[in-house]
Amino acid sequence: MSSIIAHINKAFDHRVRLGIMSILMVNEQMDFNRLKELLDVTDGNLASHMKALESVEYITVTKQFIGKKPNTSYHASELGRQAFQQHLAALEQLIKKIN
Amino acid sequence: MENKDYLNQLNDIQHLMNRSTRFLSLSGLSGILAGLYATIGSFIIYWNRNTFELPLKVFSPSFNFILSIAISILVLSLITGIVLSKQKAKKTGEKIWNPIAKQFLINFSIPLLTGGALAIIMIERSYFDLVSPITLLFYGLALINASRYTLETLRSLGILFLILGLLNAMYPGYGLYFWTLGFGFAHIGYGSYMYFKYDRK
Numbered sequence: 001m002s003s004i005i006a007h008i009n010k011a012f013d014h015r016v017r018l019g020i021m022s023i024l025m026v027n028e029q030m031d032f033n034r035l036k037e038l039l040d041v042t043d044g045n046l047a048s049h050m051k052a053l054e055s056v057e058y059i060t061v062t063k064q065f066i067g068k069k070p071n072t073s074y075h076a077s078e079l080g081r082q083a084f085q086q087h088l089a090a091l092e093q094l095i096k097k098i099n
Numbered sequence: 100m101e102n103k104d105y106l107n108q109l110n111d112i113q114h115l116m117n118r119s120t121r122f123l124s125l126s127g128l129s130g131i132l133a134g135l136y137a138t139i140g141s142f143i144i145y146w147n148r149n150t151f152e153l154p155l156k157v158f159s160p161s162f163n164f165i166l167s168i169a170i171s172i173l174v175l176s177l178i179t180g181i182v183l184s185k186q187k188a189k190k191t192g193e194k195i196w197n198p199i200a201k202q203f204l205i206n207f208s209i210p211l212l213t214g215g216a217l218a219i220i221m222i223e224r225s226y227f228d229l230v231s232p233i234t235l236l237f238y239g240l241a242l243i244n245a246s247r248y249t250l251e252t253l254r255s256l257g258i259l260f261l262i263l264g265l266l267n268a269m270y271p272g273y274g275l276y277f278w279t280l281g282f283g284f285a286h287i288g289y290g291s292y293m294y295f296k297y298d299r300k
Contacts, residue, residue, distance in 0.1 A: 019111065
């Protein structure tokens with residue numbers, strides 16, 4: 001049991017961070033505004049969770065200009081993908097065990 | 100953390116993965132209505148079939164009559180689709196115009212516009228036998244192509260249209276019947292299925 005819980009990732013402890021990773025797992029990349037729309041959170045809230053995921057290097061950030069508008073897009077790093085998959089597997093196992 | 104929380108987490112993950120990759124606002128009711136318009140249009144053409152001058156010539160009164168019914172069905176269906184999908188999007192708190200909706204539309208339009216252009220070329224050259232199979236086949240391909248960006252069941256409807264289109268190509272004189280089966284009945288059937296499964300919640 002304890003070995004499974006060890007795989008439950010603290011970085012995904014929060015609804016928003018888990019949401020960000022879920023979206024980035026199935027989308028090559030996604031910009032800030034669309035993420036905000038999908039997760040239904042405020043700018044500041046999303047930004048702080050993004051920072052947290054960035055600091056553990058689970059996501060990478062690309063800043064570029066589309067015309068004159070700055071555009072920030074995010075995608076999941078290889079490390080982030082692995083961590084998320086482990087987290088998912090651990091969740092599934094925990095549910096199986098308890099049931 | 101409770102077991103229920105883990106389950107909720109999994110549900111959240113699945114929900115977000117779906118919502119961020121699929122256009123889910125497509126209204127089932129609009130499918131039913133589009134099917135009804137097509138069925139009514141087919142019956143109007145069928146009832147008037149004895150008045151047509153055959154063989155059909157481009158821009159003859161009979162030809163214009165059939166064409167105007169086809170265009171009315173298309174326009175009415177499009178308007179119904181947009182209005183009802185907008186309503187559904189509002190209900191689920193999603194914006195109707197998002198990057199996925201755009202992808203859905205682009206991928207739907209490529210085969211559809213190709214088929215439409217080909218059908219017009221066939222009409223101009225008076226190959227009327229091929230017009231109906233071509234519209235059925237390319238509409239089917241459009242559905243299959245767009246199904247990646249919405250609920251996967253749209254694919255089955257596309258395959259049904261391909262079968263109808265090929266059968267129609269084998270029996271070219273029966274275009275109106277195959278058309279009614281596809282654009283009429285299949286739409287009503289699929290729309291009802293979607294409506295009762297997803298919309299009425």
